[in-house]
Amino acid sequence: MSTIHIVGAGPGRADLLTVRAARILARADAVLYDRLVSREVLELISPAAELHDVGKAEGRQEEIQGHILDLLEDCGRRHETVVRLKGGDPMVFGRGGEEWRWLVARGWNVEVTPGLSSAISVPELAGIPVTYRGIAGGFAVVTGHRHPAACQEWAAYAHVDTLVVLMGVGRRAEIADCLIAAGRDGDTPVAFVENGSTARQRVVVTTLREAGTCEVNSPAVMVIGEVVNLRGQLIQPAHFNAAVDLTSLLQVGEAHTRQSC
Numbered sequence: 001m002s003t004i005h006i007v008g009a010g011p012g013r014a015d016l017l018t019v020r021a022a023r024i025l026a027r028a029d030a031v032l033y034d035r036l037v038s039r040e041v042l043e044l045i046s047p048a049a050e051l052h053d054v055g056k057a058e059g060r061q062e063e064i065q066g067h068i069l070d071l072l073e074d075c076g077r078r079h080e081t082v083v084r085l086k087g088g089d090p091m092v093f094g095r096g097g098e099e100w101r102w103l104v105a106r107g108w109n110v111e112v113t114p115g116l117s118s119a120i121s122v123p124e125l126a127g128i129p130v131t132y133r134g135i136a137g138g139f140a141v142v143t144g145h146r147h148p149a150a151c152q153e154w155a156a157y158a159h160v161d162t163l164v165v166l167m168g169v170g171r172r173a174e175i176a177d178c179l180i181a182a183g184r185d186g187d188t189p190v191a192f193v194e195n196g197s198t199a200r201q202r203v204v205v206t207t208l209r210e211a212g213t214c215e216v217n218s219p220a221v222m223v224i225g226e227v228v229n230l231r232g233q234l235i236q237p238a239h240f241n242a243a244v245d246l247t248s249l250l251q252v253g254e255a256h257t258r259q260s261c
């Protein structure tokens with residue numbers, strides 16, 4: 001019987017993939033992958049495998065999700081090792097849990113392989129630990145895709161030491177306003193880390209009050225909390241300036257830029 005593997009691809013760099021994920025990709029017969037899976041990771045897939053780019057276009061999510069489930073079953077009928085490859089960890093805002101449940105309900109043999117979630121690894125690679133003794137005793141990871149009317153929902157997160165927002169770039173101004181309205185200090189440091197772990201990594205540091213005015217592009221992780229200031233002690237100041245190769249420092253080889261706004 002065939003096995004459908006739900007696999008996390010990590011934040012981008014291929015050497016941040018788990019060993020188990022790399023082994024599964026090397027023997028895959030078919031792979032369905034998402035938009036955020038990097039080219040570097042795709043290159044580890046067996047050259048004989050059937051590849052399906054099932055990245056979701058804006059506004060067509062439900063239609064494409066139905067197509068993905070049909071395609072998974074189709075591949076499962078024809079192949080022994082089928083991989084559903086998702087950026088980061090498959091169970092963090094990736095519909096991994098929904099696909100897993102749907103497949104099990106239909107009798108498929110499913111195995112899961114976690115990946116490094118961008119929620120923790122992307123801030124970390126930018127010099128921002130999400131917890132730090134005496135500064136942040138906890139953190140929360142939330143989606144920025146919330147209904148605009150639901151400003152009060154952000155109140156529940158306003159006082160979490162470190163708040164990590166995924167998919168929040170488009171609504172950064174609204175998120176910041178809602179958190180401030182719920183009592184978070186407007187001077188709280190904020191970082192946006194774009195394209196974390198890749199050669200295009202870019203870090204923008206600002207405050208909650210100014211977060212809506214910064215130029216930021218997706219994909220980015222938004223980090224809100226005092227831990228953002230640790231970056232200054234964890235990454236040498238010289239490396240904050242444009243186009244510094246941090247290969248020796250962080251082993252990520254990206255060009256870092258720091259922009260305040």
Ligand SMILES: C[S@@+](CC[C@H](N)C(=O)[O-])C[C@H]1O[C@@H](n2cnc3c(N)ncnc32)[C@H](O)[C@@H]1O
Pocket residue numbers: 011012036086087088089090091092093094116117118119122165166167168193194195196197198218219220221222
């Ligand atoms: C649909 S969510 C998937 C999250 C993924 N499952 C994970 O665990 O990282 C996509 C969001 O993750 C964040 N993201 C994923 N990879 C990223 C990266 N390399 N750099 C910055 N943000 C990233 C962005 O906030 C993006 O909008």
